[in-house]
Amino acid sequence: MVPRLIATILLLAVGVCAHADFDAVRADRAVSGASAFPTAASPAKVGTYPGSVKSGAGYFYDEVLEYRVWLHPERGAPARSSGGDYFVAFAQYERALAFSQQSKGAEEPLVLVRQLKHVNEPQPGVFEVVSGERLTEWQVQWLAGSKRTPGAIEKFMAEHMK
Template sequence: MTKFPDAIDSSKIGTYPAGVWSGGGHFYDEVLEYRVWVYSDDDGEYFCPFENYKSALRFSKKTIGAKDPDVLILQREYVDEPQEGVFVKITSERVAEWRPEWLQNSKREKGSIDRFIAEQNRKNG
């Protein structure tokens, strides 16, 4: 199993809104929480928040109607693609829900977004 980072602030687990951006941005700054969405005929759709991926995965495997874990991330800067092949750096905070595997090699560092956009421009020509 791949090691994913724990949430940045355990005291805030479960306080984030259910409705957030889905995917996008290519880079993340912080992990806020892991979420397991559960679908139940009796209770409808809801999620259970966790501090780490391991706990979320364990819960998802033993809970009827549970999906695989997602991760809630904070992006202080991110990449927008307003049209196919056109990439723009956005400097504004947003919260998004990602697949945990997207965390691999996508932690934003100084210059990450500028390098990414320059590389895409070279590829697209």
């Protein structure tokens, strides 16, 4: 889990973190075929979540809400009327990945997750359980093994409090 903390710090350092005052410019709510990662819990809601959310951390997630591909006009993406960065939201990872690979100025997909209970690490090696809804953008690979299941947080805390 230490690599996740380091990755979170790197995300913050390079600016791939929470984006303030942004909304989806388009939503692709389609799901087709099998997916390597969970699809959106409510495809009809894809594109309706706030653009300004937390970034990274938490160790566990409850639901995948959408996949986001952020676009940057300064890197060649088409400019919008505001001139700033924007994102396209997707219900399925593979569709987001294909879009990011064919779109100039696009980042690799991030995933927006809902956390109802998660583990915070305010300092390296110091863990606390936090209850309450939190929306956060994650790197997609963090989904593997991070779905909160009964007893998962208690097991994590027991293993890390030694």
